[in-house]
Amino acid sequence: MKRILILLITFGIANVLVAQQVQQVPLIEVEGYAERKLAPDEAVYLINLEEKALQVNGAVNALNKKTQTLADALKKARIKDYKLIADNYSVDINRIYRSGTAKDSGFVARQTLRIVTTPTNEDLQKIADAIQGIGDMSYNLHFGVSEETRKSLENTLLTEALKNAEAKARLIGTTLALSNLKVFYVGMDQSYIPQPKYMMNARPMLAEAADMLVQPDDQTISRRVYIKYTY
Structure with a gap:
């Protein structure tokens, strides 16, 4: 115990001396x-998906189906030079709070999709149309480095x-x-x-500028x- 105390004191004194030397330099x-x-x-369409069901498989299957529907829509539109990336997949209990009490009501599956392309891609409008064509998907479009x-x-x-x-x-x-x-x-x-510069649900902006490139x-x-x- 004495050795530890001596070491601590020595270490403290050394730190003080070093600090004083630095101040004198x-x-x-x-x-x-x-x-x-x-x-x-880089232009990125960010899409947050969420599906609820009483069983885990039901929520997962519904989420996967929606993701596949989007992938098929992008292929069908013959969009050039893009990547569809899936991130942050999770499945949680769908817990509902009412009047201070919690009740479990099945499960909720979540996933983030990113469609990555370039701001000069002439198919920006087609990508927006493909997302909107699915019916219940909202998205953010942002431009960045x-x-x-x-x-x-x-x-x-x-x-x-x-x-x-x-x-x-x-x-x-x-x-x-x-x-x-x-x-x-x-x-x-x-x-x-x-x-990044965000444009939430940028369909109106893109619709008006369908024949020209976006210049962020x-x-x-x-x-x-x-x-x-x-x-």
Whole structure:
């Protein structure tokens, strides 16, 4: 017990000494920043499906049937360049609350479908028509920058942000006659991911623009770093 207490005290004293040493080190801190403005290269129709039944198989089969109906409708429309992706499949007890009491009433199956294509796809209207043709499906349409594009720019943005910080540090050093600048600490923020632009139940908008391409606004991807220099 005494050994543990001694170790804790020693560790605490060491931390205090290190903190004091850091405070005594002359530092300048700069921020580096880089960004790219990109036109969205991905259009995603997001569809949330839900089916209820007294038995698990009934809910699951109804959900699978609706998914297959959509897949068949997309094929029948001969839509080009798209992917139909199923995510977040779940089956839960359908629990109903009334007057403060809970009652189980069968099961509910849920699934998220994504139809992924490009904003320049001439078949955007056909996709909307295929979804609406099923009758009881609602959807959100959003435009964004694909994960593949974001990843391809990660190293480029990081390099540019670091160079931006270095240029600022050199300017400070030259202006204030500080010599022998050395990197003491490097920190960075997570890459900024722009929020996609949503259009809920976009059928009216697409219907009016059936003969032209949708042109969403550009989005900004950025990277920010923080560097401390000693001198």
